[in-house]
Amino acid sequence: MKLSTKGRYGLRALIDLAQYSETEPVSIGSIAARQSISERYLEQLMAMLKKEGLITSIRGAGGGYVLAKEAKDISVGDVLRALEGSLEPVDCAAFHTDEGCDASDICVTKYVWHKINESINQAVDAIKLDTLVSESKAMQDKHPSGEMKCKN
Amino acid sequence: MKLSTKGRYGLRALIDLAQYSETEPVSIGSIAARQSISERYLEQLMAMLKKEGLITSIRGAGGGYVLAKEAKDISVGDVLRALEGSLEPVDCAAFHTDEGCDASDICVTKYVWHKINESINQAVDAIKLDTLVSESKAMQDKHPSGEMKCKN
DNA sequence: AGAAATCCTAGTAAAGAACTAGGATTAAAC
DNA sequence: GTTTAATCCTAGTTCTTTACTAGGATTTCT
Numbered sequence: 001m002k003l004s005t006k007g008r009y010g011l012r013a014l015i016d017l018a019q020y021s022e023t024e025p026v027s028i029g030s031i032a033a034r035q036s037i038s039e040r041y042l043e044q045l046m047a048m049l050k051k052e053g054l055i056t057s058i059r060g061a062g063g064g065y066v067l068a069k070e071a072k073d074i075s076v077g078d079v080l081r082a083l084e085g086s087l088e089p090v091d092c093a094a095f096h097t098d099e100g101c102d103a104s105d106i107c108v109t110k111y112v113w114h115k116i117n118e119s120i121n122q123a124v125d126a127i128k129l130d131t132l133v134s135e136s137k138a139m140q141d142k143h144p145s146g147e148m149k150c151k152n
Numbered sequence: 153m154k155l156s157t158k159g160r161y162g163l164r165a166l167i168d169l170a171q172y173s174e175t176e177p178v179s180i181g182s183i184a185a186r187q188s189i190s191e192r193y194l195e196q197l198m199a200m201l202k203k204e205g206l207i208t209s210i211r212g213a214g215g216g217y218v219l220a221k222e223a224k225d226i227s228v229g230d231v232l233r234a235l236e237g238s239l240e241p242v243d244c245a246a247f248h249t250d251e252g253c254d255a256s257d258i259c260v261t262k263y264v265w266h267k268i269n270e271s272i273n274q275a276v277d278a279i280k281l282d283t284l285v286s287e288s289k290a291m292q293d294k295h296p297s298g299e300m301k302c303k304n
Numbered sequence: 305a306g307a308a309a310t311c312c313t314a315g316t317a318a319a320g321a322a323c324t325a326g327g328a329t330t331a332a333a334c
Numbered sequence: 335g336t337t338t339a340a341t342c343c344t345a346g347t348t349c350t351t352t353a354c355t356a357g358g359a360t361t362t363c364t
Contacts, residue, residue, distance in 0.1 A: 001153060001154070001155055001232075001236055001239045001240075001272070002153070002241060002242065003153055003242055003265075003321065004320095004322080006321090008242060008261070010266065012260075012261060013270075015260060023341075025340095026221075027340065028341080029339090038322085038323065040323075040324060041322070041323055041324085042340080043343095046341090047341090047343085048164045056253060058340085058341085059329080059330045059331065059340065059342080060329060060331025060332055060339075060340060061330090061332045061333070061338060061340055062331080062333085062339075062340075063330085063331075063332085063339080063340050063341065065341090076264055085153045086155055088153075089153065089154060090154065090155055090160060091154070098259060106291045106292070108164075108284050108287045108288045108291060109160070109163055109164060109167075109284075111279075112163065112276070112284070114276050115275050116276060117270060118275070119271040119274065119275035120272060122241065122268070123267050123268050124264070124268060126265075126267075127263075127264055127267065132261075132263075132264070135260045136260045140258070143258045156351090156353080157352080157353065158352090158353090177309095179308085179309065179310090180310080181309085190353085190354065190355080192354075192355060193353065193354055195310080195311080195312095196354090198310090199311075199312085209311085210309085210310095210362090211309065211360080211361045211362060212308075212310075212360090212361045212362025212363055212364055213306095213309055213363040214309075214363055215308080215309050215310065215311090215363085216310085216364070290322060305339075305364085306364085307359085307362100307363085308362085308363080308364100309360100309361080309362080310359105310360080310361075311356105311358100311359075311361090312358090312359075312360095313355090313356100313357090314355100314356085315354105315356075315357100316353100316354085317352105317353090317355095318351105318354100319350105319352075319353095320349100320350085320351080320352090321348100321349080321350075321351090322348085322349080322350095323346105323348080323349095324340095324346080324347075324348090325347095325349085326344095326345090327340105327342105327344095327346075328342090328344090329340100329342070329343095330339100330340080331338100331340085331341100332339085333336105333337085333339095334335100334336090334337080334338095
């Protein structure tokens with residue numbers, strides 16, 4: 001039940017992007033440097049976020065990325081689902097009927113997986129990017145050294 | 153964010169155990185057969201559940217396992233944590249101070265991980281084993297064929 | 305004594321995660 | 335119009351973890 005680096009790095013990257021893209025597009029290189037993420041790997045994460053319509057890109061010199069919508073309209077859930085796929089704890093056929101688990105009407109545990117899924121989605125959809133950006137700014141004002149880097 | 157087979161198989165096994173151990177201990181072999189789980193693998197899962205004090209074992213011929221406490225006092229959370237370890241989505245140092253992420257006071261995302269963790273635990277701790285056992289019995293009455301096996 | 309069970313530790317094959325690599329394309333700046 | 339700085343696209347590769355498998359030792363009932 002762990003998030004991969006995709007979700008962890010990606011969320012940090014998007015908070016960073018939201019914070020620095022108010023006046024001009026932000027390049028992968030600058031995010032990668034600030035967040036200590038491999039530039040080449042981050043590239044792929046940005047591609048996923050773009051594909052899901054959370055960010056837009058500007059190509060060529062001076063280009064970079066900006067948010068595709070307002071930070072208050074992007075939830076942590078949007079970000080994590082874009083990067084991790086569905087957050088449900090089990091790929092249960094009872095949810096998407098295309099898969100073939102023939103036991104779905106006799107299955108007891110599907111009730112459990114469904115409840116977990118619901119509660120996760122509720123939690124992550126309630127948190128919006130703008131909140132995290134404000135938090136981040138407040139944190140940086142308090143600790144201006146900026147030497148401490150988070151791995152998660 | 154997926155549960156491994158440990159959590160999935162283990163929960164099914166424990167529901168099965170609860171259901172069949174009312175009169176006598178239940179062997180790994182019989183659970184494995186009913187639930188289509190490798191006997192040798194299930195052995196290891198049972199060891200974890202025992203270590204966490206959820207079940208007790210009776211050795212020797214005619215032996216097997218029984219619940220260590222009443223089904224109503226065992227939550228899905230107890231089971232999943234015994235098998236999967238902590239359910240928190242990120243091994244965040246801000247939670248257990250022994251680890252060394254020096255950024256914990258500047259870290260924004262820890263707030264997110266904490267919220268997710270809380271909501272997952274709340275969901276799984278609210279579901280007790282006895283509920284699932286009743287559900288399971290009701291299901292089997294409705295579909296007595298018993299041919300359908302769940303993979304999750 | 306034999307059979308049926310748990311207990312314990314180690315090995316192993318397959319899958320997935322986390323990058324790395326090499327370039328193609330686009331567009332601003334000079 | 336060439337250079338430079340950026341995104342875009344697809345593969346390959348290494349490392350870790352998962353999901354078992356294997357081989358026995360021990361216990362207890364019959």
